[in-house]
Amino acid sequence: MPSATSRRFRIGIGGMAIESSQFCPHRSAYDDFRVTRGAALLDRYAWTRPDGELAELVEWVPLVHAVAVPGGPVERATYERIKDELTGRIRESGPLDGLVYDIHGAMSVVGLDDAEADLTDAVRAATGPGTLISAAMDLHGNVSRRFAAQLDLLTAHRMAPHEDAWLTRERAARKLVGRLVRGTGRPHRAWVQIPVLLPGEKTSTRREPAASLYGRLASVEALDGVVDAALWVGYAWADEERCRAAVVVTADDPELAVAQAGSLARAYWDARRDFVFVGPTGDADACIARAVASPARPFLISDSGDNPTAGGAGDLAHMLGRLLAHEELASGRVTALHPGITDPEAVAACFDAGTGAEVTLFVGGRFSAGTGPYAQPCELTGTVTALEDAVAPGSGGRRENPAYDGRGRSAAVTRGGVTVVLTERRRPFHTRADFGSLDPLAYDLVVVKIGYLEPELHAMAADWLLALTPGAVDQDLLRLGHHKVLRPLYPFDDEGFEEPDLTPELL
Incomplete structure (x- = not known):
């Protein structure tokens, strides 16, 4: 010393x-x-x-x-x-x-x-x-x-x-x-x-x-x-x-x-x-159906394939389309909150229209258009129900990412029982504070672009499902198209895989 x-x-x-x-x-x-x-x-x-x-x-x-x-x-x-x-x-x-x-x-x-x-x-x-x-x-x-x-x-x-x-x-x-x-x-x-x-x-x-x-x-x-x-x-x-x-x-x-x-x-x-998934899984429609039928509230669903905190674009409206297609949600008999699809043009249109206005938007696909059928924009006609100039800082201590520092506007649009949060910048929703003026506990379903639930979301969920949705961070690695990884490599290769040399090297 x-x-x-x-x-x-x-x-x-x-x-x-x-x-x-x-x-x-x-x-x-x-x-x-x-x-x-x-x-x-x-x-x-x-x-x-x-x-x-x-x-x-x-x-x-x-x-x-x-x-x-x-x-x-x-x-x-x-x-x-x-x-x-x-x-x-x-x-x-x-x-x-x-x-x-x-x-x-x-x-x-x-x-x-x-x-x-x-x-x-x-x-x-x-x-x-x-x-x-x-x-x-x-x-x-x-x-x-x-x-x-x-x-x-x-x-x-x-x-x-x-x-x-x-x-x-x-x-x-x-x-x-x-x-x-x-x-x-x-x-x-x-x-x-x-x-x-x-x-x-x-x-x-x-x-x-x-x-x-x-x-x-x-x-x-x-x-x-x-x-x-x-x-x-x-x-x-x-x-x-x-x-x-x-x-x-x-x-x-x-x-x-x-x-x-x-x-x-x-x-x-x-x-x-x-190794198994951290929670029960299904495709988008199966997870929505199970969540709607469950008495657990709020029921959280992870839109895992478009998780921005794993590297997803955060702009896919695939899950929004599936929510709007469900009769109980479309009618408003069951409610869902779905943050947050990145679409600065849609956010700007909502701010121009103002709270309470009816808008028709083509939501999503700002980065991902043309990358597959799941990346198509979703037509959304609904009412602007909330406008946020910035995300209020959370109370969970230091923040890792610029999105956590109050940068970027967001707009909530409601159609039937579905409220979608559109964001100006790519950002996650991990804490209660990230939702701004919207209370996730007031909805039957909360569908978040995430993988495993972060601690506050995990504590909030009465039950949850991991939706195996498409996107840049698809959980099904074999359908993504890796071709530069060093093979053999599990799970890309399994049967007939010779025992690897696991002898460590001193550096």
């Missing part, structure tokens, strides 16, 4: 985080990112407080951090702009003892095959070999060898939904500070990929076998000589060789790292056929 007269360790903080479906027609541009610098960047984290316990040890150096709502691949110019700023600020900051690298791990960039590896190569070149880099990642990220080899420490969330996201970042920071304080330098990293690629809705830690697999990580981390243990399920909606599950065990004892990484990889491989 430095003395009171010695310099504190200089640790930079920065990164770029987005989850990008390569099957999504949307392209993520610079304006889709919330870019944070200076004091505002340090304010993102509780452990950077000037009165915190690490303040005596560390001089935190804010670089730049960019985060966006998941969507389509990032435009190359946008990526290069953010990469250049990050690496430029690293060079301008002077020598850094460490870097907390706050990323996601499933970023796709137009024209790149491994965006995180490209970014990390540039970051390592900027820091030089003497800086310890500690990455905090989403468990839905991809971990190629090229990417992992440039890092000194890397860890990932251990919960899905990601209720431990901020704990993961703090763990990455504290592990880094601990290495610097003890002077133990770069640990060994045992890395292995597993030829399995599953959607997040089949790997939620609310269900087995993910609950037990992720539950093992803390006990591995607690072993003498181990620094960290991490398991990634990979990102199912990109089409690259790196897309697959992975394990990294970081340790001062290389043999222990290899043994534990191999054991975790084997357990994941052996459990590959045991």
Whole structure:
């Protein structure tokens, strides 16, 4: 530990985080990112407080951090702009003892095959070999060898939904500070990929076998000589060789790292056929029929194929069309709230018309038109029942994405028993506050563009179903058309699949 007269360790903080479906027609541009610098960047984290316990040890150096709502691949110019700023600020900051690298791990960039590896190569070149880099990642990220080899420490969330996201970042920071304080330098990293690629809705830690697999990580981390243990399920909606599950065990004892990484990889491989969806499933019509017939209220349905927080376009009106086609909903005998279809033109038309006006709109398909029959706009004649200038900030703590910061207008239109929320910008509805003036508890059904339910939605639901709807994040991976993933790969290949070599490699 430095003395009171010695310099504190200089640790930079920065990164770029987005989850990008390569099957999504949307392209993520610079304006889709919330870019944070200076004091505002340090304010993102509780452990950077000037009165915190690490303040005596560390001089935190804010670089730049960019985060966006998941969507389509990032435009190359946008990526290069953010990469250049990050690496430029690293060079301008002077020598850094460490870097907390706050990323996601499933970023796709137009024209790149491994965006995180490209970014990390540039970051390592900027820091030089003497800086310890500690990455905090989403468990839905991809971990190629090229990417992992440039890092000194890397860890990932251990919960899905990601209720431990901020704990993961703090763990990455504290592990880094601990290495610097003890002077133990770069640990060994045992890395292995597993030829399995599953959607997040089949790997939620609310269900087995993910609950037990992720539950093992803390006990591995607690072993003498181990620094960290991490398991990634990979990102199912990109089409690259790196897309697959992975394990990294970081340790001062290389043999222990290899043994534990191999054991975790084997357990994941052996459990590959045991993963099931986090909730009961059906197609759109079956889920709507079951929800209407159920006495449970509110009954939530996930429109999973167009989930914007997994990389969906968020503009598909497929589920809206199926809701309007159901007689009980069309007549108003049963009510449903369906947020939120991204359609800035429709929102503008509603604002022009005003609350209480009747409008005829062609809703949806602003990004996805022409990508399939499910992407056709839906004709909607109804009454404008609510207009919101912005989404009120929630009360659930820090917000990850620009959509959570009150940006963008929305309009509610009601036809029969169905109220649809149209949004100016792509954004999720995860908390009660995200619904603005509309009360989801006042409706029989709430149909949200999401996969597994986030905590507030989960607590709200009297019952729920996961609708296996089409879209850029379709849960049926085999109908999406992957052709660049490294084969064989489960579930694309199963029968006759030879046992893979799961021997970890020391980096």
